[in-house]
Amino acid sequence: MSENNRLRIAIQKSGRLSKESQKLLKSCGVKFNVNEQRLIVHADNMPIDLLRVRDDDIPGLVMDGVVDLGIIGENVLEEEQIERQTLGKPAECVKLRELDFGACRLSLAVPNEFSYENASSLEGLRIATSYPNLLRRYMQEKGINYSDCMLKGSVEVAPRAGLSDGICDLVSTGATLEANGLYETDVIYQSMACIIQSAEEQEPGKQALIDKILSRMNGVVRARESKYILLHAPRETLDQIVALLPGAENPTVLPLNDDTDRVAIHAVSTEDLFWDTMEELTALGASSILVMPIEKMAG
Numbered sequence: 001m002s003e004n005n006r007l008r009i010a011i012q013k014s015g016r017l018s019k020e021s022q023k024l025l026k027s028c029g030v031k032f033n034v035n036e037q038r039l040i041v042h043a044d045n046m047p048i049d050l051l052r053v054r055d056d057d058i059p060g061l062v063m064d065g066v067v068d069l070g071i072i073g074e075n076v077l078e079e080e081q082i083e084r085q086t087l088g089k090p091a092e093c094v095k096l097r098e099l100d101f102g103a104c105r106l107s108l109a110v111p112n113e114f115s116y117e118n119a120s121s122l123e124g125l126r127i128a129t130s131y132p133n134l135l136r137r138y139m140q141e142k143g144i145n146y147s148d149c150m151l152k153g154s155v156e157v158a159p160r161a162g163l164s165d166g167i168c169d170l171v172s173t174g175a176t177l178e179a180n181g182l183y184e185t186d187v188i189y190q191s192m193a194c195i196i197q198s199a200e201e202q203e204p205g206k207q208a209l210i211d212k213i214l215s216r217m218n219g220v221v222r223a224r225e226s227k228y229i230l231l232h233a234p235r236e237t238l239d240q241i242v243a244l245l246p247g248a249e250n251p252t253v254l255p256l257n258d259d260t261d262r263v264a265i266h267a268v269s270t271e272d273l274f275w276d277t278m279e280e281l282t283a284l285g286a287s288s289i290l291v292m293p294i295e296k297m298a299g
C-alpha cells in the first residue's frame with residue numbers, strides 16, 4: 001500500500017448515519033461533493049479523503065489502521081470490539097467524542113402474546129439478532145441460557161416467521177416493533193453516533209489536522225445544542241428571569257434607551273427553551289423574546 005499523507009475518514013455510504021456524517025464534516029469546513037458511484041471522495045480544500053463504506057466495516061478499518069478516523073454508531077463499534085477481543089484480533093481505537101445524532105437503543109422484544117416477567121422468561125428460548133456479541137454479554141451477565149438466530153436484516157419478522165421466540169434489535173421510536181406485534185422488554189445498550197480514531201500514532205501533520213477537525217466538531221455540536229436568547233426584562237424581576245434561562249451562564253445585561261425600568265438580556269442557553277419557559281418569562285414581565293439558532297461557536 002502506498003504511503004498516504006491525506007487524512008482518511010470512513011463514513012457510512014448510505015443509511016441512517018450517512019447524511020448526518022456528511023453534514024457534520026461540511027459544517028467543520030471540509031468541502032466535498034459526493035459522487036454516488038464512488039467509494040472515495042477527495043475534499044477540495046483540505047488533505048482529506050472520505051471513504052464511503054458499509055457501517056459494519058468502519059470499526060475494523062479504524063482498528064486495523066487502514067483509515068485514520070471513522071464516524072459510526074456506538075452499537076456497531078461495541079459489537080465489533082467484543083467480536084475482535086473474542087478472536088484475539090486488534091480491537092483498539094480511541095473514541096474522540098460522542099456525536100449528536102444516530103440515537104437508538106438495542107433492546108429485547110417479544111411477541112404481544114408472550115407473558116414476559118424478566119429476562120429469565122427467555123431461558124432456553126431462541127432470540128434473533130444482528131448483534132450476537134452484545135446480546136451474549138447481556139445474557140451472560142443475567143446468567144440466562146438461550147440460542148441465537150443470526151440475521152443481518154428483517155430481524156423484526158423472525159418471531160412471526162417461526163424463526164425465533166424473541167428478538168434483540170435496534171429501536172428508536174418503537175414503531176417497527178409495534179407494526180410487527182412485538183413489545184420491548186429490556187434495553188440492553190444505549191447508542192449514539194461517535195467519531196473514532198485509530199490507536200496508531202499519527203505523523204504530526206496528520207495529528208494536527210485531526211485536532212483541528214475535532215475542535216471544529218466540538219464547536220459545531222456545541223452550537224447545535226445551544227440557542228441565543230434575547231429579551232427585554234423589568235429590572236425588578238431580572239434575577240428570577242435569569243434563573244429561568246436553562247443552562248445560560250453570565251448573561252449580558254444592557255440598558256435600554258429611554259427606559260430605566262427595563263433592560264435587555266442576551267444569553268446563550270445550552271438547552272432548548274420550551275414554550276412553558278417562554279410563558280413563565282412573559283408572566284415575569286419579559287417581552288420581545290427571541291430564540292435564535294447559533295451557527296458556530298469557538299473558544
Ligand code: ATP
Nearest residue numbers: 012015016017054055056073102103104170171172
Ligand atoms: P449498512 O448498509 O451501512 O450496513 P445498516 O442497514 O447496517 O447500513 P442503518 O439502518 O443505516 O444500518 O443504521 C446505521 C446506524 O444508525 C445503526 O447502527 C445505529 O447506530 C443508528 N440508528 C439510529 N436509529 C436507528 C434505528 N431506529 N434502527 C437502526 N439503526 C438506527
Ligand code: MG
Nearest residue numbers: 054055056057
Ligand atoms: Mg450495517
